[in-house]
Amino acid sequence: MLNVEFSQARFEQQAPAPGLAGNAHSRPVQAGSVELRAVRSLIDRVDEMFLVLLAGRRRLVRRAMSVKHRAGLPGRSLERERQVHDRAQAFGAKLALSKGVTRQLTELLIADACALQGLSSTAEETTGDPSSLHDSGSSVMLRFPYAENLLRLLPPPARLRTPLRWVLPPPLLRALLRRMTLRVMAAPLANGAFDDLRGRRLGVEVTDLKLRWVVEIGARDLHVQVPGENPESTVRGSATDLLLLASRLEDADTLFFQRRLQLVGDTELGLQVRNLLDQLPWETIPLDIRVFLNRGARFARLARAVHCGKTIA
Known part of the structure; x- marks a missing residue:
């Protein structure tokens, strides 16, 4: 609770001297103006605290998302959302907030959490089926009983190296990577977020596909080399784990801690x-790229689980 008190003496100090006022009402008007500015300044501080708390909540959502994926739990839980709503209403009532305002704020937070996880916040309303809120990999298995057998027929990424070189020769791969990277990083590049890294070279190595490329940060632009040489820092991992990182379906700390990803060179x-990339809001990434990364990562993770002998229920 904020308890703001304004001193009348402070307002009198801000008011003009009697000889210069020229108007009997000038002092109250001046005092009211100072008070309004002070109140608005406090409102700005409260708004900033809201944003700080929201940023903290989003980090916790990402961590919960990583835990759910490791445990094989569905992306959304209607029971959990009901608990969040009920708790918010009870706490809002103690603060004398209207039920409507509390509900709208809670719905906004839930929608933001769904967007971070690549889930639709209106899935239940669209389908009327709670199972539609489950992880997309599990729902595929529920709809297609033979999908697991079909996935076993797919070759692992290591066997796709040669065909991939035919389908995506280096010039085409370089153009596709540059276009996608520029679309994802257009806003931070335009805002100068990467200006301090101008001229630095970052490498990506897909170990099972034997692919590597280097991204050089230029003046509000990017240059992609395939195959790249002499990067200063390189992130290295399998195609599936790099997709999981890019789609934010798994937490970077978890992937590096489990040594599924490696960072070599200038750490x-x-x-x-x-x-810098973690601070990039997921919803600012173009929708088609979000859908591609999310579905591609889920499919790759599901296929890897089947090849490892795991049964997907």
Whole structure:
């Protein structure tokens, strides 16, 4: 609770001297103007605290998302959302907030959490089926009983190296990577978020596909080399794990801690870029790229689980 008190003496100090006033009402008007500015300044501080708390909540959502994926739990839980609504209403009532305002704010937070996880916040309303809120990999198995057998027939990424080189020769792959990277990073590049990294070279290595490329940060632009040489820092991992990282379906800390991803070379540079990308709001990434990354990562994770002998229910 904020308890704001304004001193009358402070307003009198801000008011003009009696000889210069020229108007009997000038002092109250001046005092009211100072008070309004002070109140608005406090409102700005409260708004900033809201944003700080929202940023903290989003980080916790990402961590919960990583835990759910490792445990094989569905992306959304209607029971959990009901608990969030009920708790918010009870707490809002103690603060004398209207039920409508509390409900709208809670719905906004839930929708934001769904967007971070690549889920639709209106899935239940659209389908009327709670199962539609489950992880897309599980729902595929529920709809297609033989999908698991079909996935076993797919070759693992390591066997796709040669065909991939035919389908995506280096010039085409370089053009596609540059176009996608520029679309994802258009806003931070335009805002100068990467200006301090101008001229730095970052590498990506897909170990099972034997692919590697280097991204050089230019003046509000990017240059992609395929195959790239002499990067200062390189992130290295399998195609599936790199997709899971790019789609934010798994937490970067978890992937690096489990050694499914490696950062070699200038680790300080790699961590600096990672932090900048973590701050990039997921909803600002073009929708088609979000859908591609999310579905591609889910499919790759599902296929890997089947090849590892896991049964997907």
